[in-house]
Amino acid sequence: MTIAARAEGLTKTYGSGSAVVTALDGVDFQVHQGDFTAIMGPSGSGKSTLMHLMAALDTPTSGDVWIGDTAVGTLGDTPLTELRRERIGFIFQAFNLVPTLTARENIVLPLSIAGRKVDEEWFDRIVDVLGLGDRLTHKPTELSGGQQQRVACARALMNRPDIVFGDEPTGNLDSASAAEVLGFLRRSVDEFGQTVVMVTHDAQAASYADRVVFLRDGRIIHEMRDASQDDLLSAMATLYPRQDLDDRPVVYRDGGKAPTHGPIGDEIEEESTAERSIARRALLD
C-alpha cells in the first residue's frame, strides 16, 4: 500500500518550564492511500493534536510530517497554505462554512481561492451523492446542521485531495445526520478511492473506518482493522480503564499536584445541576 502521509517522532509540547504539557510524545504514524483511518482516544489523549499536525495546521515541537513525498516542516506559510488548498480537505466539527456564501460557493471555495476551474462533472457527482442538489443556492444559516456538514464534506472532496481530514465531523450532529455523513465518507473511500483520516471519540463513528488507532497520553497504544462497534467498545474498556484514585497521590500531566479533596463524582453532580438550571431557565423564558 502506498503511504499517503506519515509522521516520524512527532512530539508536541505546550507551555514552558514547570507548566509544560506534552500533547504528543514521539509518535510514528502512517496513513495508507485509500484507507479510512479513525483516530480514537479520550479527551486530552492527543488525537486532535496528531490530526492537526498531520494536516499541516500546526507545527510540531520535533519530528517530521510528510504528505506524500513533501516534507511539511520545511515549508513556508504560503506553500503550506497552497498544500492545504491543493492536497488536503478539511471537515471541522462546527463552523465549517463561510456565512456569506451559498452552499455551492462554499463547496467550490478552495478552487475559487486558487482561481481554478470547477470540474462540473465531478461537482455534480459529489452533490448527487450527498443529496445537496436542491440546497445549492442556500446560505449556511438556511441549512440544517447535517446539511451543513454534508456541504463541508463536498467542499473537502471537491479538489480531489490526497487526504481528507475530519475533526470530529459528526460531533455536533444527531445520530441520523451523523450516519449520513459517515456513510458518505465510507462511500468516498470505497467508490472514489479517497483517503480519509477522522478524529473521533465515538465508537460508532469509528466503526465506519477500515483502521482505528488508539491514543493515550500522547502515544499510540493500540491499532485495529475492520473492527465492529462492539469490538471497539470492548477494546476501549480495556485500553482506557476507569481510573479510581484509591490512595495514590494524583499527579496531573503537567506535573502539578492534584487537590486532595473531593471525589470526581461531586463535579459530575454539580455539572448536572448547572445543566438542569439552564434547562429550567430556558423553560421559564
Next chain:
Amino acid sequence: MLRATLKSVWARKLRLIMSALSIVLGVAFVAGSLMFTSMLSSSFDSLVRGALADVNVSLETTGISGFESNPGVPAQLLVDEDMAAVEAVDGVARVEPMVSNTQVYPLDGDGRVLAFPGAPGLGMNWQDASSADGVAGARMIEGRPPEAAGEVVMDPSTVARGGYEIGGTVDVATPRSGIRTYTLVGTGTYGAGTTVGASYLFFTLPEIQEIAQEGQPGAYALWVQTTPEADPAAVAQAVGEVLPDGFVAETGDELSGEMEEQLDVGLGFVNTFLLVFAGIALLVAALLILNTFSILVAQRARELALFRAIGATRRQVRSSVLVEALFIGLIGATLGLLVGYGLAWGIRALMKAFGVDPGDVTPSITWQAVVASYAIGVLITLVAAYLPARRASATRPVEAMATATQSGPEKLGGLPLIGVALIELGVAAVVVAVWLDVPRPLVWFGIGAAVLLIGMVIAAAVVGGPLIWAFGKLFRGLFGEVGKLAQLNAVRQPRRTAATAATLMIGLALVSTVAILAASTTTSIRERLSEDQRGDFVISPIAYQPFDAKVADRAREVDGVATVYEYYRGSVQLEGVAEGAGLAGSSAEGLEVGTSLEMVAGSLNPDGGTPPAVVATEFATEHGLTLGQVVELVGRDGPLPVLITGIHNWNSAFPLGQVIVDLETFARLSDPSMVQQLVVFTDDGADPAAVRDGLRDAAAETPTVVVNEVDEFVENRVAQFDQIFATLYALLALAVVISVLGIVNTLGLSVMERTREVGLLRAVGMTRPQVRRMVTLEAVTVAVLGAVLGVLLGIVFGAALVTLLRDQGIDVLVVPWVELLVFVVVAALVGVLAAIAPARRASRQPVLESIATD
C-alpha cells in the same frame, strides 16, 4: 454583578481601547469645534470692546473708525479748545485726542512692508486711558511709552514677526512722508491683544499728527473716560452739546453693539460654518459610537447569556451593559475633551501658520464644551449600548450560548425608507430654494441640505447598494474569489457599513462643497477681474488703503509709459441726506478707457459751467435723481453744486463710488493727496520688464503699494481667497481624519468578530496575502462608497449654493471634476491605509487558534 461587569470590561483591554477610541474621537471633534468657535468669538469681542472708550467723540460722517473710510487728512479736526470744552463737562475724568492712520507699516530687514494682505497697519498716538470694559485701552507689555518724536511702540506679534529688538531701529512706511526711521522703545497692545493680522504702531501725538495730518494740530476723534460714578449715556449727551457741528459723542456700549453687528455680518459666514460644523461633528460622533457599541454587545451576547444562565435577571444583564457603557463613556468623554482641547490649540497654531494671529486669546475648556462632551460621550454611548443590550437580555440563554459570537445578519427594516423619504424632502427643499422665488432661500437651502444629509446617512445602505454591487463586479473581475468575499463582507452588515461610510460621506460632502465654492468663487473673480481690468500695469495699495498721489506723477516720467489714469476714493453727502455716499474721482477719459464701467446713459464730460457728476443707477433711483438735474454735494469745503451728466451701472468693475466726479471737483470735495489706484498704459513696443522696474522705482518711496502687471494683479487678488479656503480645508481635514480613524476602528472590530471565519478560510487554502487583500478591498469599498456619496452630495450642495450666491458675485458655477475625482481616489487610498492594521491582524492569526476561537 457590578464587579463581574468591570472585570469583563478590563479583561478585554483591546476591545475597551477600541470602543473608547471611537468615543474619544467623536467627543474630541465636537469639543474641539466648540472651543475653537468660542475662542474666535471672544477674540473678536475683546478686540472690539478694548478699542472703545466710555464715550467716543468722532465726526458724524466717518464714525469712530473714521480712518477706515477716510484715509486722507480729515476734513474737520477737533482742536485744543474743543478738548477743553469736553474736559469741563460734568462726569468726564479724562480726555485724550485720537490721531491715527491705517497705512503706517513697519518694514522688514529687506525693506519690504510687513503686513498681511488686506490687514491694516495702524499708526496712532500713545494714550492709556481706560476703555469701555474698564481695562486700559492700550497697555505697555515691555519697555516704555514713546516720549520723543523718533520713538515708536509696536504690538508684540509684529515685533516678533519682524525680528525687531527693543532699543533697535525700525523703518516705517508712512502714507505721505515716505520711509522714516524710529527707535523701538517698547511693546504694547490694545484690549486682549488680538490684532487679527493688523499691526499696531504707537507714536507721540505730534509725530502721528505729522504722519497722518501733515502736521496739522488737533485730532479727528476724542477718547473720553468718565468718572466711575458717572453714567456714560448722560455724559455722552452733555459732551455732544459742547462739540462743534458735525461731531457726535457715543457711548462705548452703543458703538460696540454696532461694531459687533458689523463684524457679525462679516464673520457671520464663519460662525455659521463653525456651527454647522459642530452639528455635523455631533452627527459623526453619534454614528461612530452607535456603530462600535452595536458590534461590541453583539460579541458579548454569549457572555451575557452565561450571566443569564447562572441566574442574573434581565435587568441585571441590561444594567451590566449600561454600566460598561457608562464606564467607557466617562473615560472616552474625559479623554475626548482633552484631545479636543489639543485640537483647538492645533487649529489655532494652524491659523497662526497661515498668518492670522488670534492674539492672546487661547482656547479654554468652556462649560458648553464640557456639557456637550459628556452628553455625547455618556448619553449616546448609553443609548448605543441600550438597544443591543435589550436584544441580548431578551434572548433565551441557551439560544444565545449556542450561536456563534457574531452579529447576525442585519435586517434593515423600515429605516432606509425613512431615509429615502428624508432625501426626497431635502432635495425638494433645495429645489425650492434654487428655482422658486421664496423668501430667505438660504434658509430653505440650509434646512434642505441638513435633511438631505441625514436622509443619506440613514439610507446610505440602500442608496449605496448599486455602488457596492458595481464594486463587487469589479473586484470579482480583478481579484476573483477574494474580491467577491470582500464585497460580501462589505454588505453583510449593511447598517454598519453604511454608518462607517457615512462619517466619510459627511466629511467629503463638506470638502466637495467647499471645493466647488472655491473653484466657482475664484473663477468668477478671475473672469470678472480680467474682463474689468484695463491697461498694462496697475499700481494699487496692499491693504486697499489709498496712497500718496505723487506716485502718479513719478510714474508718468517712467520711460515707455504712455498714460497714467488716477482713481480717487472719498466720501460725500448729498445735500439734505444724512447718510454718506461713496465718492470717486476720475478724469472723463480715465473712466472710459481705464475702467470697464458700464454707462447706462451720458458721460463724465462737462456740459456747461456746472461740474459734471455720474451717479449709480440705484443711487439715482433711491434719491430720485435724473439726468440734467443739479444737486448739491456736501464735502470738505461745504456744499458744491454738480450737474448729473450720466448714470452708471455700479458694480465691482469700478467699486470706488456711487458718485463719480472729475478730478477738479474731487479736489474740492475730498482729499486729493491720496489716490486709490493707478492704471498705466505703456507705449507700443515698450519693454514690459523695463517699464515694471521703472514703475517700481517710482513707487519705491511708498512701500505700501504694489506694481502689478495686469495678469499678475488678477492672480494676486484670486490668491487672497485661496487663503480663506485653505483655512476651511484645514477644519474639514479634521472631519476626514476622524472618519478615517472610524473606518480603522470598525474594520478592526469586524475582523476580530470574524476571527473564526478567517481561520476557516486560511485552513481551506487562503494565503496570507489573500487575507490581507480581502480585508483591504472591504475597506476600500467602504471608503469609496462614503467618498462617492459624499462627493455627489457635495456637488448638489455646491451647485445649489453657487446658484443662490449668484447675486453676491459668484456667477460662474465651476465643478472641479479633477479635484473631486482626486478626492475619491484619495479616499480609496485612505481605505487601503485604514486596512493596514486590521488586515495585518487578520492575516497573522494562527489558523488553528482562530478556528478554535469562540
